Amino acid sequence: MSIDTKEIAPAPTGDLGGLAQGRSGLRTLKNSIAGVVIWGAFLIALIPLGWILWTVLSRGLSPMLDATWWQKDQSGVGAPGFDHNVRGARHAIVGTLMIALGTSVIAIPIAVMTAIYLVEYGRGGAARAISFMVDILSGVPSIVAGLFIYAIWVTFFGWQLNGFGSSLALVLLMVPVVCRSTEEMLKLVPNELREASYALGVPKWKTIVKVVLPTSFSGIVTGSLLGFARVAGETAPLLILAQYSQFLNQNLFSGNIAALPTLINTNLPNMAGDPVSADRVWGAACTLILLVLVINLIGRLIGHFTKVKG
Amino acid sequence: MSSSTGASLADELPDPDGRPPLRGDGAGTGRRGDRLFAGAATGSGLIVIAMVVLVGLFLLFQAIPAIGEDKVNFLTSRQWQVSARKFGIVQMLWTTVATSVVALVIAVPFAVAIALFLTQYAPKWLSGAAASLIDLLAAVPSIVYGLWGYFIVAPKFEHVQSWISDVFGWIPLFDRVGGVGGGTTIFLAGIVLSIMVLPIVTALTREVFNQAPMAHREAALALGATKWEMIRTAVLPFGKTGIISATMLGLGRALGETVAVLYILSSLPEGSKWTWSLFNGGDTFASKIANSASEFTPGLGTGAYVAAGLVLFVLTFLVNALARVVIERKKAFTE
Numbered sequence: 001m002s003i004d005t006k007e008i009a010p011a012p013t014g015d016l017g018g019l020a021q022g023r024s025g026l027r028t029l030k031n032s033i034a035g036v037v038i039w040g041a042f043l044i045a046l047i048p049l050g051w052i053l054w055t056v057l058s059r060g061l062s063p064m065l066d067a068t069w070w071q072k073d074q075s076g077v078g079a080p081g082f083d084h085n086v087r088g089a090r091h092a093i094v095g096t097l098m099i100a101l102g103t104s105v106i107a108i109p110i111a112v113m114t115a116i117y118l119v120e121y122g123r124g125g126a127a128r129a130i131s132f133m134v135d136i137l138s139g140v141p142s143i144v145a146g147l148f149i150y151a152i153w154v155t156f157f158g159w160q161l162n163g164f165g166s167s168l169a170l171v172l173l174m175v176p177v178v179c180r181s182t183e184e185m186l187k188l189v190p191n192e193l194r195e196a197s198y199a200l201g202v203p204k205w206k207t208i209v210k211v212v213l214p215t216s217f218s219g220i221v222t223g224s225l226l227g228f229a230r231v232a233g234e235t236a237p238l239l240i241l242a243q244y245s246q247f248l249n250q251n252l253f254s255g256n257i258a259a260l261p262t263l264i265n266t267n268l269p270n271m272a273g274d275p276v277s278a279d280r281v282w283g284a285a286c287t288l289i290l291l292v293l294v295i296n297l298i299g300r301l302i303g304h305f306t307k308v309k310g
Numbered sequence: 311m312s313s314s315t316g317a318s319l320a321d322e323l324p325d326p327d328g329r330p331p332l333r334g335d336g337a338g339t340g341r342r343g344d345r346l347f348a349g350a351a352t353g354s355g356l357i358v359i360a361m362v363v364l365v366g367l368f369l370l371f372q373a374i375p376a377i378g379e380d381k382v383n384f385l386t387s388r389q390w391q392v393s394a395r396k397f398g399i400v401q402m403l404w405t406t407v408a409t410s411v412v413a414l415v416i417a418v419p420f421a422v423a424i425a426l427f428l429t430q431y432a433p434k435w436l437s438g439a440a441a442s443l444i445d446l447l448a449a450v451p452s453i454v455y456g457l458w459g460y461f462i463v464a465p466k467f468e469h470v471q472s473w474i475s476d477v478f479g480w481i482p483l484f485d486r487v488g489g490v491g492g493g494t495t496i497f498l499a500g501i502v503l504s505i506m507v508l509p510i511v512t513a514l515t516r517e518v519f520n521q522a523p524m525a526h527r528e529a530a531l532a533l534g535a536t537k538w539e540m541i542r543t544a545v546l547p548f549g550k551t552g553i554i555s556a557t558m559l560g561l562g563r564a565l566g567e568t569v570a571v572l573y574i575l576s577s578l579p580e581g582s583k584w585t586w587s588l589f590n591g592g593d594t595f596a597s598k599i600a601n602s603a604s605e606f607t608p609g610l611g612t613g614a615y616v617a618a619g620l621v622l623f624v625l626t627f628l629v630n631a632l633a634r635v636v637i638e639r640k641k642a643f644t645e
Contacts, residue, residue: 141566
């Protein structure tokens with residue numbers, strides 16, 4: 001990498017005034033403009049963040065703060081003789097958490113073991129192929145993941161859709177997030193720790209389980225929480241795979257299951273003339289965004305306060 | 311620090327202490343515990359490979375019969391009428407690419423500027439918090455972007471759009487089409503997508519700028535360069551390949567983004583006239599599939615959408631693989 005010195009340091013040619021000033025007016029001006037533009041870009045990028053949070057909180061907070069939001073599902077809504085104004089979202093909140101938990105139970109072990117392979121075992125072509133595939137997986141669009149599970153689950157096997165199918169689709173999206181952050185953490189574990197363990201005659205697998213993993217544990221927790229937050233907010237696969245249900249369903253393996261995104265999607269068409277539907281939509285959006293942001297922040301705080309000291 | 315965007319350059323760069331970790335160093339003893347554990351680790355890696363391969367194969371095998379029954383050319387027709395067995399992807403391909411390109415044209419300059427802000431301009435106490443704020447944009451669920459874009463931004467954007475049409479309407483891209491009301495156009499979808507891909511492009515660009523050699527930067531300053539000249543001569547050239555690969559990863563995200571586009575973009579009625587205008591509606595691959603999810607029926611109907619999904623998968627695969635190749639080349643060059 002070479003620096004084009006001609007551009008950055010013009011030789012002073014007799015103009016002592018310029019030399020005394022150090023910089024010509026034009027260069028100073030350019031420098032100031034660049035500074036303003038760069039500060040401006042950052043501040044402009046904060047506008048949508050604030051605007052989105054304000055929109056969602058101002059419209060969604062009031063239905064969310066009502067106790068029925070957390071206590072009731074929407075059993076009977078739409079049937080004659082029932083209260084049509086129930087705003088409860090218990091079924092969707094529980095469903096979202098269950099689907100995301102089901103995803104985590106499968107995705108985290110695969111992701112952590114893959115990261116262990118990449119850092120502790122892998123070398124040569126196999127490691128490069130797996131690392132490449134993790135990158136590809138992190139770029140797979142969520143709708144394709146949903147379509148893939150649909151192609152297996154319904155078209156190929158002819159099974160009934162249930163919550164677990166959604167979990168499986170989300171596994172594809174969660175594995176790369178957890179794998180990459182775990183890999184980063186494992187790399188930060190100092191080699192001296194491994195060497196000390198080997199010197200004591202501890203086998204490699206025990207070194208990994210008892211020395212490497214505990215040292216990087218908080219980092220793995222952080223990665224898992226970030227992955228959880230990502231799949232909890234994911235919508236596209238659920239549109240294909242999770243048939244919405246008005247009822248609380250506590251069985252991931254049978255029947256339709258609601259989730260916050262599908263609650264939004266189901267109530268969306270009725271929003272225009274129906275304030276109750278609008279409340280449900282914005283309430284669910286607010287619940288979803290707060291759930292995701294809180295989990296995300298917890299993950300970041302854990303990562304921030306328990307950094308591996310190299 | 312790990313980023314919520316799920317992608318990272320970290321494995322491509324040397325460790326902080328400059329030494330790679332011990333790798334396949336023969337510390338395994340060949341005992342049963344070691345063999346089992348190594349097997350589990352390798353097995354997980356193979357599962358990851360299997361996932362990607364299976365996605366490709368399943369989509370391919372279920373797409374082939376549908377494409378075989380297609381009455382129009384799959385790659386060159388604009389018609390998409392599943393009940394009439396006419397599936398052509400041109401309209402969707404155009405909408406997908408147009409929204410994504412608009413997104414990146416807006417997002418990349420911002421991302422580079424913000425990455426420069428985070429690495430060169432922000433005071434130390436602000437830099438970490440500022441980076442987290444940008445990362446928070448990636449944590450906002452895409453359905454929320456969709457609601458916000460459709461209900462809040464689109465009505466306001468309509469005026470901006472008609473002003474652009476008045477002034478720049480002679481450019482085909484900004485032609486006033488009029489078929490779609492309420493500002494729910496390709497252009498707006500692109501703008502919202504640009505906000506969504508901003509964090510990932512910023513995060514990767516930032517990592518590369520952080521790697522710019524301190525010696526180059528100090529040398530530039532010592533020669534009398536202003537801060538901006540130092541950035542232009544020592545930081546930006548070093549980060550060029552990083553910016554390119556970050557752009558492509560962002561493109562991969564934008565191509566496959568579903569729900570935000572589904573909510574914001576108005577579908578076009580069947581048989582609308584072809585136009586290059588960005589002030590037009592349409593369907594991307596992802597939004598078309600999501601929009602039709604309720605009418606999936608086993609057989610050819612689903613097959614057509616699976617074929618569309620396959621095209622999307624291949625597109626994102628190529629874009630991501632290319633990004634990876636660019637990074638690897640850069641790595642080989644700098645080492």
